[in-house]
Amino acid sequence: MILTNFNKKNKTYAQKKSNFKVVLDAGHGGKDPGNTGNNYFEKKIALNVTLKVGSLLSKEKDIDIIYTRKKDVYLTLSKRADIANKSKANLFVSIHCNAHNSDAFGAETFVLGLHANNRNFEIAKKENSVIFLEDNYESKYEGFDPNNPESIISLVLMQEDYLNQSIEAASFIQNSFVSNLKRKNRTVKQAGFLVLRNTYMPSVLVELGFLTNKKEGAYLNSKKGQNDMSNAIAKAIINYKKSLSGNLINNSSNESNKIELNNNLSIVYKIQISASTRKIELKSYNFKGLNNLTRTYSNSLYRYYYGEFNTYSQAKSYLSFVKKKGYKGAYIKAFRNGIEININSKMKKD
Ligand SMILES: [Zn+2]
CATH class of the missing domain: 3.40.630.40 (Zn-dependent exopeptidases)
Structure with missing residues (x-):
């Protein structure tokens, strides 16, 4: 984007x-x-x-x-x-x-x-x-x-x-x-x-x-x-x-942290707009007119996301847009190969 x-x-x-x-x-x-x-x-x-x-x-x-x-x-x-x-x-x-x-x-x-x-x-x-x-x-x-x-x-x-x-x-x-x-x-x-x-x-x-x-x-x-x-x-x-602070408990060793930092290119950022126990069709009319929607399912919850960004600052620049659409509780998450990962301070600077 x-x-x-x-x-x-x-x-x-x-x-x-x-x-x-x-x-x-x-x-x-x-x-x-x-x-x-x-x-x-x-x-x-x-x-x-x-x-x-x-x-x-x-x-x-x-x-x-x-x-x-x-x-x-x-x-x-x-x-x-x-x-x-x-x-x-x-x-x-x-x-x-x-x-x-x-x-x-x-x-x-x-x-x-x-x-x-x-x-x-x-x-x-x-x-x-x-x-x-x-x-x-x-x-x-x-x-x-x-x-x-x-x-x-x-x-x-x-x-x-x-x-x-x-x-x-x-x-x-x-x-x-x-x-x-x-x-x-x-x-x-x-x-x-x-x-x-x-x-x-x-x-x-x-x-x-x-x-x-x-x-x-x-x-x-x-x-x-x-x-x-x-x-x-x-x-x-x-x-x-x-x-919330993008700082989930990290069970991995220092070694894997290093890999994480060197592999930033494969990381994507998404803005989570809502979560629900219900499966909702990814149509813009279900999401206050937003497009570029994706959905994940885990722990009995569907999570709905807007956008896919290569850097944290890009995602952040769209966060206020999404909030103005009415998703005031929206926030940024990071994924590598579809798996949610921690957002560290270095990623925030990219
Ligand atoms: Zn009671």
């Missing part, structure tokens, strides 16, 4: 460096116990895991943690979003436990979206029903009715700008549960969670597992279970952050 509109202003933007801010939101609290399957308390388990995730992440010098609650107190859903927005965070993670009248078990991670099936709607409905504890919930949530599936549609559009990165973050967390802890993979899903609606940043909701399942409930209520889950979430957030 030909470089046409390289914008020097981008430079000052890239030089600005501040800490990565994560808002950790322990679900429920105070008069709202959450679900109480097998007499365990969702609000307690969510808080324990949240505080543990926070203490693990605070050891990272370039990550700042903001909590919506650190104690057993009641908070409205809109207050949680307010805290997140005021802190101008890079990621919002809400932590919950599931309940079902079957033996269902397993961890799942949600992003805001239209539910693909009734089960996902039921989970969102349960979590959203906490607004009934709030005064004036009808006016505060603009007539939102947790019991009405159609009510969800109005929520979904608001988080669209961040969906791409929300799904990425969710898949890091979900994959971490599966690869580190061998938890049953209920995969990344979409559903209409009210707490995710008003956050202006990538946002995910984790259901750690089912308190109603005898074995899983006991595990999540145990110190070991809570430590395991916290470790997996913290690790995933660190890896998600690294993936």
